[in-house]
Amino acid sequence: MKRFVVVGLGNFGMSVTEALHARGYEVIAVDIDEAAVDRAARHATRAVVGDGRETTTLQRLGAEDADAAVVSTGRSVTASILATMALQDLGVPEIYVDVISRNQARVLEKLGVTETIFPERESGLRLARRIASVRILNYIDVGAGFGVQEMTIPANWVGQCLRELDLPGKFGISAIAVHDVKRNVMTPTPGQDVELTADHTLLVAGSADNLARAADVK
Numbered sequence: 001m002k003r004f005v006v007v008g009l010g011n012f013g014m015s016v017t018e019a020l021h022a023r024g025y026e027v028i029a030v031d032i033d034e035a036a037v038d039r040a041a042r043h044a045t046r047a048v049v050g051d052g053r054e055t056t057t058l059q060r061l062g063a064e065d066a067d068a069a070v071v072s073t074g075r076s077v078t079a080s081i082l083a084t085m086a087l088q089d090l091g092v093p094e095i096y097v098d099v100i101s102r103n104q105a106r107v108l109e110k111l112g113v114t115e116t117i118f119p120e121r122e123s124g125l126r127l128a129r130r131i132a133s134v135r136i137l138n139y140i141d142v143g144a145g146f147g148v149q150e151m152t153i154p155a156n157w158v159g160q161c162l163r164e165l166d167l168p169g170k171f172g173i174s175a176i177a178v179h180d181v182k183r184n185v186m187t188p189t190p191g192q193d194v195e196l197t198a199d200h201t202l203l204v205a206g207s208a209d210n211l212a213r214a215a216d217v218k
Helices: 011-022 034-041 056-062 077-089 102-110 119-133 167-171 210-215
Strands: 003-007 026-031 047-048 068-071 095-097 115-117 136-143 144-152 174-180 185-188 200-207
Touching: 003 011, 003 077, 011 026, 011 034, 026 167, 034 047, 047 136, 056 077, 068 077, 077 095, 102 115, 119 167, 144 210, 167 174, 167 210, 200 210
Parallel strands: 003 026, 003 068, 026 047, 068 095, 095 115
Antiparallel strands: 136 144, 144 200, 174 185, 174 200
């Protein structure tokens, strides 16, 4: 079973802890805030009050055998750096760090972390995408100018199959799933003969510009 360590139990750290534990993974959660640890106790394999910036603390919790770690220490850049270095000292192979600014991300990237996550920026981008078009229900930026979006079906697409729409040819995007909202049935990698209805939403992947063009179809 995979083991994960989460250092810092604010909103982001708590969400990661809950999601990983719900998927059946071993999750060790640590924070200096006793109240936060108490809240995490039922969502983690082990929730401990301790200083995740200290190598000895993390070693005592078994972090050296972890497959990956998530650092979410709030606005303290110093705490993020120290926790990252402690995890690196223990040989944790993958370290993901929650950051609050581009400058903080640059510092952590210099340390060689696996990935920096900027939740506020990503949430802002998703919201901007959604409110810019009434057709977009959700948008996920996957990096390098590419994304995945869930969109309602334009009126002139209703009754047509994916083959007829030719999304790759006309928009440079690919359909990765069709969601029948009325029946709450998701069809991943749909066949080209799937006929779209007004009860469907479509999950498509492609460049941000091409996705925006598809969402603007009347």
